[in-house]
Amino acid sequence: EDQVTQSPEALRLQEGESSSLNCSYTVSGLRGLFWYRQDPGKGPEFLFTLYSAGEEKEKERLKATLTKKESFLHITAPKPEDSATYLCAVYDSNYQLIWGAGTKLIIKP
Amino acid sequence: GAGVSQSPSNKVTEKGKDVELRCDPISGHTALYWYRQRLGQGLEFLIYFQGNSAPDKSGLPSDRFSAERTGESVSTLTIQRTQQEDSAVYLCASSLFTIAVFARSYEQYFGPGTRLTVT
Numbered sequence: 001e002d003q004v005t006q007s008p009e010a011l012r013l014q015e016g017e018s019s020s021l022n023c024s025y026t027v028s029g030l031r032g033l034f035w036y037r038q039d040p041g042k043g044p045e046f047l048f049t050l051y052s053a054g055e056e057k058e059k060e061r062l063k064a065t066l067t068k069k070e071s072f073l074h075i076t077a078p079k080p081e082d083s084a085t086y087l088c089a090v091y092d093s094n095y096q097l098i099w100g101a102g103t104k105l106i107i108k109p
Numbered sequence: 110g111a112g113v114s115q116s117p118s119n120k121v122t123e124k125g126k127d128v129e130l131r132c133d134p135i136s137g138h139t140a141l142y143w144y145r146q147r148l149g150q151g152l153e154f155l156i157y158f159q160g161n162s163a164p165d166k167s168g169l170p171s172d173r174f175s176a177e178r179t180g181e182s183v184s185t186l187t188i189q190r191t192q193q194e195d196s197a198v199y200l201c202a203s204s205l206f207t208i209a210v211f212a213r214s215y216e217q218y219f220g221p222g223t224r225l226t227v228t
Contacts, residue, residue, distance in 0.1 A: 032214025041218030043113075043200050044152075049213070058137075087152070095208045096165070097217070101151040 002027040002092035004102035013107050016077050021103045023088030024070040031091040033071050035064050038085045038102070047086075078107045111135065113220035115201050121128070121226045122191055128185045130223045134203030141184050143176055144200040144215060158184060159207045191227045198222040 007022045025033065032051055036044035048057045050066040057064050061082060063074045073086055088100040114133045122128050124153045134141050158178040158187040169175070173191075178184040188195055202217035 031208055034214070034216060036219075040224075043202070043222050046216045046218060049216055077177060089152075091208055091214060096154065099152040099154075 002090075002098055004088055004090055004099045004100040006086075006088055006100045009101070010104040011106070013078055015079055015107055015109050018031060018074070018076045018090075019084055020067070020075070020079070021105070022070060023073070024101055025088075026069075026099075027090050027092050027098070029093060030068075031095075033066060034089045034097075035071070036087040036089070037072055038087055044087055046086050072073040075105070078105075080107045081109050083107045113170060113218055114219040115223050116198075117223060118221065119226075120214055120225045121228060123158075124193060125190055127187065128191055128225065128226070130188075130199050130201075132184045132186070132201030132220060134182065134184070134201070135218055138203035138205055140204045140207040140215070140217075141178055142202040142204075143147055143178070143184070143186050144202065145197045146168075146200055146222070147197045157207065158169045163170075178199050190198075193226075193227045194225045197227055198224050 009019055014035045016074050019053045026031040034049050035047040036046040053068045061076050065072045083106050085102040085104045087102045091095050092098050115152050116131045129178045140159055142157045145153045156163055156166055156176050160181050161178050176186045202219045202224045204215040204217045208214050
């Protein structure tokens with residue numbers, strides 16, 4: 001069964017403390033992996049699309065990487081405004097987008 | 110440019126009443142998606158449209174839920190005889206195409222959601 005699992009469920013960091021969020025997937029024939037950010041009371045905001053193993057994309061303090069089984073969202077020197085829930089999603093073999101449950105990131109000043 | 114908009118932003122209704130939720134996608138986006146998100150939980154896929162056609166309705170929770178899209182633009186999600194378990198945020202998203210059209214991925218852009226509370 002196609003699955004997307006995100007870990008940890010929640011992560012508390014001090015401002016400036018770098019870390020990584022994980023998204024592992026079990027789909028055959030990856031057709032794209034997406035990272036989104038969701039703030040409370042808002043819809044998800046698109047961050048990155050990754051297509052093939054070895055691919056990396058960066059935006060400000062965020063860098064997303066992809067292997068054959070998982071993706072990492074690296075956060076370098078985070079600020080309180082980076083606090084949000086980060087969602088990962090992949091397409092399955094039926095062209096349905098499967099969403100992970102998300103990682104709630106809290107950055108303390 | 111304008112993003113995805115949804116209305117109303119909040120809706121409180123009594124159990125048993127029907128509700129209609131509206132989504133205006135980004136202009137030119139042929140694909141439109143509806144999701145449900147219960148408090149503190151992940152996204153639950155409901156239905157998608159490619160143009161005005163909905164190839165897969167299997168995500169709709171029950172026959173009380175229906176959706177339509179006209180003119181490759183506005184979509185409405187209708188919930189009949191609402192129940193308390195229908196309380197959630199209903200999110201709409203649009204993308205240029207669905208993956209099935211050109212076998213490549215297109216990112217989805219989300220609206221702010223409609224918070225539905227059934228009392």
